[in-house]
Amino acid sequence: MSSSSNGPAGRLAGKTAVITGTASGQGRAAAVLFAREGARVVGCDINPEGAAETVEMVTRAGGEMVSLHPCDLTDPGQAAAVVQLAISTFGGFEVLYNNAGMARMAAIGEMTWKDFSFTIDHEVNLIFHLVSAAWSHLIGRGGASIINTGSVSGSRVYKVLPGLAHSAAKGAVLSMTRQMAMEGGPHNLRANTLSPGLVEVPATSEAMKAAWFREPMLAKLMLPRWGQPEDVAAAAVFLASDESSWITGIDLKVDGGTTAW
Numbered sequence: 001m002s003s004s005s006n007g008p009a010g011r012l013a014g015k016t017a018v019i020t021g022t023a024s025g026q027g028r029a030a031a032v033l034f035a036r037e038g039a040r041v042v043g044c045d046i047n048p049e050g051a052a053e054t055v056e057m058v059t060r061a062g063g064e065m066v067s068l069h070p071c072d073l074t075d076p077g078q079a080a081a082v083v084q085l086a087i088s089t090f091g092g093f094e095v096l097y098n099n100a101g102m103a104r105m106a107a108i109g110e111m112t113w114k115d116f117s118f119t120i121d122h123e124v125n126l127i128f129h130l131v132s133a134a135w136s137h138l139i140g141r142g143g144a145s146i147i148n149t150g151s152v153s154g155s156r157v158y159k160v161l162p163g164l165a166h167s168a169a170k171g172a173v174l175s176m177t178r179q180m181a182m183e184g185g186p187h188n189l190r191a192n193t194l195s196p197g198l199v200e201v202p203a204t205s206e207a208m209k210a211a212w213f214r215e216p217m218l219a220k221l222m223l224p225r226w227g228q229p230e231d232v233a234a235a236a237v238f239l240a241s242d243e244s245s246w247i248t249g250i251d252l253k254v255d256g257g258t259t260a261w
C-alpha cells in the first residue's frame with residue numbers, strides 16, 4: 001500500500017498518526033484512508049470489537065496500524081497510554097486526530113447535570129487529556145498537526161437538535177484549538193478543527209429515517225445528500241499532510257454547505 005522501491009508513497013508517507021475513536025464512523029474511515037496514504041496509524045476506542053475490526057480492515061489492505069482497546073479517553077491515564085503506545089511502537093508521532101466523541105441530547109429543562117457533564121467529559125475533557133499527554137512530544141517533533149473534531153453545532157444551532165451540552169462542548173473544542181494553534185505555532189505545531197455537518201454513522205442513521213428530523217436537516221444542505229465518513233476523512237488527510245503546512249487555527253467545515261447561508 002505505502003511502499004515502493006523508491007520508499008514510501010502517499011500524501012502521509014513517513015508520518016505516524018494517532019486517531020481516536022477508530023471503532024466506527026469517521027474514525028474508522030480516517031484510519032483506512034490515512035493508512036492508504038502511507039501513514040502508520042495508532043487507533044483507540046472504548047469499543048473493543050469495532051476497534052479490532054478496524055485494525056483488521058487496515059492491515060488486510062496492507063496498511064500499518066496498532067490500537068489500544070478498550071480505552072476510555074475520559075481517563076487521563078488511558079489517554080496517556082495511547083501516547084505511550086505510539087512512542088513505543090513507532091518511535092513517535094506527528095499527527096494527533098482527536099475524533100472520538102459521544103454526546104447526550106435533551107431539551108433544556110429536561111437535560112440533567114449528569115448528561116451535561118457526560119457530554120463535556122466525552123467531547124472536551126478527553127481532548128484535554130490527550131493533548132496534555134502528547135504536547136511535549138509534539139512540540140519536539142519539528143512539525144506536527146493536531147486535528148480536533150468540532151461540529152456545525154460549535155457555531156450554529158439546529159432547530160430539531162436539543163444540543164445544549166453538545167453545542168457547549170463543540171464550541172469549547174473550536175476555541176481551545178485556537179489556543180493550541182497560538183501556543184504551538186513557535187514549534188511548527190499546527191492545530192485546526194474539522195467541523196462536520198450531519199454525517200451518516202450508526203449513531204445518526206436511526207434519526208435520519210424519521211421525517212421530523214430528516215426533512216429540516218436535509219433542508220439545511222446546499223448539496224442534497226448526507227455527509228459520509230469518507231468526506232470528513234479526506235479533509236483530515238489534508239490537515240494532517242504537509243499540503244496544509246501554513247494553515248493553523250482554522251475551522252474547516254465539511255458540511256455540504258450547511259453553514260454557508
Ligand SMILES: NC(=O)c1ccc[n+]([C@@H]2O[C@H](COP(=O)([O-])OP(=O)(O)OC[C@H]3O[C@@H](n4cnc5c(N)ncnc54)[C@H](O)[C@@H]3O)[C@@H](O)[C@H]2O)c1
Pocket residue numbers: 020021022023024025026027044045046047050071072073074099100101102122126149150151152195196197198199200201202203204
Ligand atoms: N455524525 C455526525 O453527524 C457528526 C456531526 C458533527 C460532529 N461529529 C463528531 O464526529 C466525531 C466522530 O463521530 P462519528 O460521527 O464518527 O460517530 P461514531 O459514534 O460512529 O464514532 C465515535 C467513536 O468515538 C468513540 N468514543 C466515544 N467516547 C469515547 C471515549 N471516551 N473513549 C474512547 N472512545 C470513545 C465511540 O466508541 C465511537 O467509536 C465525534 O467527535 C462527533 O461529535 C459527528
